Amino acid sequence: MQAGGRLVVGIVIVLALSALLPPHLNGNWVHVLTLFFMMSSLAQAWNLIGGFTGYASFGNVTFFGTGAYACAYAMDAMRWPFWTAALFAVVVAAALAALLGWPILRLRGHYFAIATLSIAVGMQALVAQQEPFGKGSGMTLPINPNFHFFYWVMLGILIVSILLTAFIARSRFGYALVAIRENEEAAAVLGINAARAKVAAWAISAAITGAAGATFAYWNTFIDPPTVFDLNYNVLMIIMTLLGGAGTIVGPTIGSFILSAIGEYLGAQSISPWHTVVLGAIIVFIVILLPRGLMPYLTGGLRAFNLGALRAQLRASRV
Known part of the structure; x- marks a missing residue:
């Protein structure tokens, strides 16, 4: 197994435990x-x-807010259970x-970035x-007394997102996405339907x-447009990635x-006014x-720590 594969398996095992x-x-x-699992899933x-x-x-925060409001509406107005x-x-x-x-992914570069940002801002205003959806006053959800429930659900979403990414990365679909990233025109020449692949990738991203x-809405028990369409979520997704x-x-x-570890450490220090700056x-x-x-540095380190080479060195030292 390659170094990158060992790292993925190791992280999934640690998360499962x-x-x-x-x-x-x-x-x-x-x-x-729970918050770490959520932000990792978004990233x-x-x-x-x-x-x-x-x-x-x-504008991926658009789908975070959409999921939150769809879940809140289904649980409040339609009395559906959380899983449904x-x-x-x-x-x-x-x-x-x-x-x-279909229309937005025809744009590229900063045009696409600006378009998605506009959608996020517009969706917040529309929902309000x-x-x-309670207009600007928000919506209230029922309280789940089992606080650990949200820990496990967010953890499950993260593990599924990692396994799904691993599957996609090794599939023809994943190769098509990388080809589009490197040279979309060349990908089209190779017979890749770029439009369909991009839409599918964004839909999967939006589903996660x-x-x-949805889980955040139930966890928080209250949502409003500024909370679930907060652009800071989108900034953190990008920075973490x-x-x-x-x-x-x-x-x-x-x-x-x-990023979470740094934030927790700085938050525990007596530098609260400078937390964001630092x-x-x-x-x-x-x-x-x-x-x-x-x-690249983590996988390089694992590659350097090759068990086969280590055994060979130990055998040589015994001779």
């Missing part, structure tokens, strides 16, 4: 880890369209991405005017994002872990030094 932690953690750590989702396909979406409402939210988010994708949004390594399988999760400076410093993210 972390499902055993909640009974042994206090409420604050459960909250911190993994953004990576499919921004990292693999090369289309930097500044969450599935509904996933379908709505994916369908919206497919609908928007709709009576079924919508699932996270670039930090870990865009176009890699687990780079976004690694970036999310590092965090921003650290991010800029890391991005300048590591333009390809951390993944």
Whole structure:
């Protein structure tokens, strides 16, 4: 197994084992880890369209908010149970991405980025005017007394998103996305239906994002447009992906872990007024030094630590 594959398997195993932690953690750590799982899932989702396909979406938060409101409406107005409402939210988010994708994904570069940003801003304003969604006053969801429930659901979404990314990366569909990222015209010459592949990638990205949004809505018990369409979520998705390594399988999760750890450390220090400034400076410093993210260095380190070579050296030393 290659170094990158070992790293992916190792991270998935660690995440799976972390499902055993909640009974042994206090409420604050459960909250911190649940938020980490959510942000990692959002970054993994953004990576499919921004990292693999090369289309930097500044509007993926649209699908987070859409998933949140679809779930809230289904649970409040239609009295659906959470799992049914969450599935509904996933379908709505994916369908919206497919609908928007056909015209929007014809744009490229900064035109695409600006268009997606405009959609996010416009969607927030649109939802705030709709009576079924509580207009600007928001919506309230029922309370789930099992606080660990959201930890496990967010963890499940993250594991599924990583496994799905690993599957896509090794499939013909994944190769098509990378070909589009490298040279869309050349990809078309090779017979790749770029329009269909891009829309599919964005729809899958939106489905994961919508699932996270639906779970967040139930977890938070209250949502309003400024909360679930907050552009800061989109900024964090991009930063985490670039930090870990865009176009890699687990780079976004690694970036999310590092960014979350830095944020928690700075938050625990007596520099609260400068928290954002210091965090921003650290991010800029890391991005300048590591333009390809951390993944090449992590996989390189694993490659250097080759067990076969280590055994050979041990045998030689015995002779």
